[in-house]
Amino acid sequence: MTNDIGLFVPAPGSGASGVSAEQSAEEPKAPELVYGSAEEFLHEQLLPTYVRDVDGRTAKWCIEWYFHPEALSRIEALWRAWEHLRLDGATGMSVWWRDHADHHMRVLLDPRGPFYKCDMEKHRDPEHLEPKKAPAGWFPDVRRLQPHLA
Numbered sequence: 001m002t003n004d005i006g007l008f009v010p011a012p013g014s015g016a017s018g019v020s021a022e023q024s025a026e027e028p029k030a031p032e033l034v035y036g037s038a039e040e041f042l043h044e045q046l047l048p049t050y051v052r053d054v055d056g057r058t059a060k061w062c063i064e065w066y067f068h069p070e071a072l073s074r075i076e077a078l079w080r081a082w083e084h085l086r087l088d089g090a091t092g093m094s095v096w097w098r099d100h101a102d103h104h105m106r107v108l109l110d111p112r113g114p115f116y117k118c119d120m121e122k123h124r125d126p127e128h129l130e131p132k133k134a135p136a137g138w139f140p141d142v143r144r145l146q147p148h149l150a
Helices: 021-026 038-049 069-085 092-109
Strands: none
Touching: 038 069, 069 092
């Protein structure tokens, strides 16, 4: 499994930043990130400030949280939102707590959430949903229906 879910890195082959010299001279420089990764954000910001009793009954967490794709994606989303909203000196942090932290942490800590089989002592691989494929033609590939831009 890869853990590159939405990282702050340019796409391969897109150049160092994907921005031309003219664009970078005209536009202000993007603010620097406070945290270099979602993991650093989790350990340095999120978990020290979002303190809950993880008793296994009303809240669960996996000691090896990084093996859970849903957790990776949600923590990445929390980090990205925090990095963006921290720049709003008025209501940014309130919006982050209300719309992002409270929402995603409630899902992550839910006893029936992504860590439902795990505990603070041991990771256990979750059972993944195994849906059947729909009959051919039910979901056409829309990329083939759209003209490609040159």
